[in-house]
Amino acid sequence: xxxxxxxxxxxxxxxxxxxxxxxxxxxxxxxxxxxxxxxxxxxxxxxxxxxxxxxxxxxxxxxxxxxxxxxxxxxxxxxxxxxxxxxxxxxxxxxxxxxxxxxxxxxxxxxxxxxxxxxxxxxxxxxxxxxxxxxxxxxxxxxxxxxxxxxxxxxxxxxxxxxxxxxxxxxxxxxxxxxxxxxxxxxxxxxxxxxxxxxxxxxxxxxxxxxxxxxxxxxxxxxxxxxxxxxxxxxxxxxxxxxxxxxxxxxxxxxxxxxxxxxxxxxxxxxxxxxxxxxxxxxxxxxxxxxxxxxxxxxxxxxxxxxxxxxxxxxxxxxxxxxxxxxxxxxxxxxxxxxxxxxxxxxxxxxxxxxxxxxxxxxxxxxxxxxxxxxxxxxxxxxxxxxxxxxxxxxxxxxxxxxxx
Amino acid sequence: xxxxxxxxxxxxxxxxxxxxxxxxxxxxxxxxxxxxxxxxxxxxxxxxxxxxxxxxxxxxxxxxxxxxxxxxxxxxxxxxxxxxxxxxxxxxxxxxxxxxxxxxxxxxxxxxxxxxxxxxxxxxxxxxxxxxxxxxxxxxxxxxxxxxxxxxxxxxxxxxxxxxxxxxxxxxxxxxxxxxxxxxxxxxxxxxxxxxxxxxxxxxxxxxxxxxxxxxxxxxxxxxxxxxxxxxxxxxxxxxxxxxxxxxxxxxxxxxxxxxxxxxxxxxxxxxxxxxxxxxxxxxxxxxxxxxxxxxxxxxxxxxxxxxxxxxxxxxxxxxxxxxxxxxxxxxxxxxxxxxxxxxxxxxxxxxxxxxxxxxxxxxxxxxxxxxxxxxxxxxxxxxxxxxxxxxxx
Numbered sequence: 001x002x003x004x005x006x007x008x009x010x011x012x013x014x015x016x017x018x019x020x021x022x023x024x025x026x027x028x029x030x031x032x033x034x035x036x037x038x039x040x041x042x043x044x045x046x047x048x049x050x051x052x053x054x055x056x057x058x059x060x061x062x063x064x065x066x067x068x069x070x071x072x073x074x075x076x077x078x079x080x081x082x083x084x085x086x087x088x089x090x091x092x093x094x095x096x097x098x099x100x101x102x103x104x105x106x107x108x109x110x111x112x113x114x115x116x117x118x119x120x121x122x123x124x125x126x127x128x129x130x131x132x133x134x135x136x137x138x139x140x141x142x143x144x145x146x147x148x149x150x151x152x153x154x155x156x157x158x159x160x161x162x163x164x165x166x167x168x169x170x171x172x173x174x175x176x177x178x179x180x181x182x183x184x185x186x187x188x189x190x191x192x193x194x195x196x197x198x199x200x201x202x203x204x205x206x207x208x209x210x211x212x213x214x215x216x217x218x219x220x221x222x223x224x225x226x227x228x229x230x231x232x233x234x235x236x237x238x239x240x241x242x243x244x245x246x247x248x249x250x251x252x253x254x255x256x257x258x259x260x261x262x263x264x265x266x267x268x269x270x271x272x273x274x275x276x277x278x279x280x281x282x283x284x285x286x287x288x289x290x291x292x293x294x295x296x297x298x299x300x301x302x303x304x305x306x307x308x309x310x311x312x313x314x315x316x317x318x319x320x321x322x323x324x325x326x327x328x329x330x331x332x333x334x335x336x337x338x339x340x341x342x343x344x345x346x347x348x349x350x351x352x353x354x355x356x357x358x359x360x361x362x363x364x365x366x367x368x369x370x371x372x373x374x375x376x377x378x379x380x381x382x383x384x385x386x387x388x389x390x391x392x393x394x395x396x397x398x399x400x401x402x403x404x405x
Numbered sequence: 406x407x408x409x410x411x412x413x414x415x416x417x418x419x420x421x422x423x424x425x426x427x428x429x430x431x432x433x434x435x436x437x438x439x440x441x442x443x444x445x446x447x448x449x450x451x452x453x454x455x456x457x458x459x460x461x462x463x464x465x466x467x468x469x470x471x472x473x474x475x476x477x478x479x480x481x482x483x484x485x486x487x488x489x490x491x492x493x494x495x496x497x498x499x500x501x502x503x504x505x506x507x508x509x510x511x512x513x514x515x516x517x518x519x520x521x522x523x524x525x526x527x528x529x530x531x532x533x534x535x536x537x538x539x540x541x542x543x544x545x546x547x548x549x550x551x552x553x554x555x556x557x558x559x560x561x562x563x564x565x566x567x568x569x570x571x572x573x574x575x576x577x578x579x580x581x582x583x584x585x586x587x588x589x590x591x592x593x594x595x596x597x598x599x600x601x602x603x604x605x606x607x608x609x610x611x612x613x614x615x616x617x618x619x620x621x622x623x624x625x626x627x628x629x630x631x632x633x634x635x636x637x638x639x640x641x642x643x644x645x646x647x648x649x650x651x652x653x654x655x656x657x658x659x660x661x662x663x664x665x666x667x668x669x670x671x672x673x674x675x676x677x678x679x680x681x682x683x684x685x686x687x688x689x690x691x692x693x694x695x696x697x698x699x700x701x702x703x704x705x706x707x708x709x710x711x712x713x714x715x716x717x718x719x720x721x722x723x724x725x726x727x728x729x730x731x732x733x734x735x736x737x738x739x740x741x742x743x744x745x746x747x748x749x750x751x752x753x754x755x756x757x758x759x760x761x762x763x764x765x766x767x768x769x770x771x772x773x774x775x776x777x778x779x780x781x782x783x784x785x786x787x788x789x790x791x792x793x794x795x796x797x798x799x
Binding site: 106132133135137138140142143144145146147148149150151152153154155156173174177178182183184185186187188189190191222223225246247 | 562575
């Protein structure tokens with residue numbers, strides 16, 4: 001039994017980077033060649049000159065939520081700064097960099113090790129870091145989540161992967177009572193620096209139980225932070241920030257966004273966990289969204305722009321706590337708010353956001369807040385029905401038109 | 406049988422009491438002596454898939470004396486908590502450990518402060534055994550700032566990080582995977598320490614126990630799962646809740662040992678054996694056959710599901726403190742008067758701690774919002790104006 005464990009290279013800071021073992025396909029450069037300077041990036045891209053030259057240009061948006069067609073500018077890849085990769089590779093890059101940087105970071109979950117992760121986020125890491133640091137657990141969400149939390153109490157920094165976010169419902173007690181509350185009930189003695197991550201959201205006909213959006217269930221747990229990533233750039237940045245945070249962070253990924261391709265900087269960067277991202281500045285209406293719905297919103301935005309509207313699109317990214325500073329600034333400018341989310345209508349993130357905005361910025365609103373969410377039904381299997389459960393771009397366009405009358 | 410032998414010896418020493426007090430200067434063993442004593446446990450160990458440790462336990466006079474003192478302190482603390490609860494100074498849930506002190510004390514004797522202990526909500530005595538002070542216990546029970554968790558945890562949430570005591574958990578069985586995680590961290594960091602994960606006979610039916618056992622056995626984690634079997638899961642007797650009440654056998658592929666949990670020396674021997682086993686061979690289950698005199702908690706009288714005769718019977722036959730008292734008297738380590746004086750001192754210490762805890766203030770209202778988050782990377786802003794969330798209380 002003990003032979004399964006390679007000696008963890010945990011405490012040797014000089015981990016040899018064998019780039020041959022890397023399954024890092026599109027990148028022309030390996031990890032070791034990148035500069036190691038850290039910069040913390042604010043979401044307001046215009047203020048940071050470094051960003052303007054990098055991939056994340058504020059006015060470019062990806063309209064197809066599952067972008068698998070090759071990048072048209074492939075010929076000029078080497079001349080542009082940064083490197084291209086898919087979202088799951090960005091997550092892996094962030095994870096790998098943090099595991100190299102801190103020997104206490106470890107991953108545990110089902111099929112994360114030898115299989116490489118069901119969505120390939122941890123591919124190659126077990127060969128590099130050993131079986132103890134990238135741990136294949138049995139199918140026992142409740143206890144391996146508890147195990148991660150117990151390990152975190154002693155100082156380790158585990159990343160617990162739920163193969164699908166919906167499976168973490170089995171670990172709800174551990175996440176709510178132990179993860180969220182131990183720092184408080186122990187009077188500050190224990191920190192729980194875990195990251196709980198996994199794909200959620202409505203996929204392509206995956207069925208009701210595999211299409212859950214758990215952000216609405218977890219949002220009232222005190223003591224945790226929740227973030228949702230939507231692009232390769234913010235996926236890597238949020239993953240690194242979540243690992244470095246001393247608080248427990250739940251990182252929500254989306255099943256349909258894993259193959260998004262984008263260009264990210266070569267330099268090391270960490271994003272702020274509590275900041276929202278300005279996707280498209282505008283004047284007429286503030287559209288707040290996160291995760292996959294960002295792409296439906298941007299698709300609707302194209303139509304809206306053609307119709308003469310100027311929507312301001314903000315990817316809220318931080319689901320708990322809300323970045324009310326960025327949102328407030330936007331509301332004060334446009335005076336109209338539309339929330340587009342994939343959560344259920346009842347008790348979802350949109351409901352909490354509506355309450356928060358009304359409480360804080362009621363005087364700045366010219367119209368009631370409109371919240372577009374998924375229907376309060378289990379996600380059906382049939383493709384047409386599934387399409388109608390989530391918010392589609394056409395509905396967003398109609399809602400904006402009605403709001404801006 | 407060893408117990409009857411000791412009983413007859415103490416009877417003899419009672420008769421000779423005037424003579425022995427006169428001869429006290431010439432006592433063979435003093436209570437400070439560290440010369441080794443070997444005493445047999447009252448019952449043999451029953452084992453499952455392992456070799457039972459020997460019944461002869463190595464101890465010393467000073468250790469036996471410290472057992473008595475620690476158990477007497479714990480007993481007095483729990484009885485005082487009972488009175489405080491009835492005086493409405495302690496509210497909510499209060500689960501008392503009297504009767505089970507031998508488990509906490511015996512375990513401490515076998516391990517170091519680097520070995521981790523995690524338990525459920527019946528944690529006052531385990532906390533004290535790990536190094537917590539009486540003031541911290543009473544302060545926390547009464548919700549004052551001098552409490553171990555600054556008054557924010559309560560009876561079920563006592564922790565002591567510097568002495569590797571990880572609590573203190575309210576949900577039955579949820580601490581078992583946490584304990585597995587503590588053992589995982591010990592293995593990860595290659596420390597030669599073990600984790601004692603304690604749970605009750607009620608929690609033994611939780612699925613998470615078997616999930617954690619599987620993982621601990623799969624990865625050879627240095628986890629020792631200790632089932633404190635007091636035979637009642639709140640109001641349900643073990644035979645009504647468990648198909649197989651042989652909890653030490655429930656691990657199947659994991660070896661187990663059944664221990665008389667009212668005999669502090671047996672507990673010490675078993676824990677010592679378990680630590681050696683876990684460091685070499687992976688997890689082990691210890692079933693401590695013990696008993697609680699109080700009900701499940703202060704809201705449970707404890708007599709609706711068991712007879713008063715049963716409770717007083719156990720108190721007479723198996724009480725852990727009386728057992729050590731008899732040993733001390735039999736081996737002439739202390740006299741009756743000395744033990745009585747010690748108990749008086751313990752009572753005074755407990756009363757002093759309660760008085761001091763009563764003087765400690767309730768937490769300030771601003772403490773409502775502290776320790777929810779840790780100040781870490783980026784955790785600066787929370788509200789609309791980027792200041793921390795602080796509501797003004799009426």
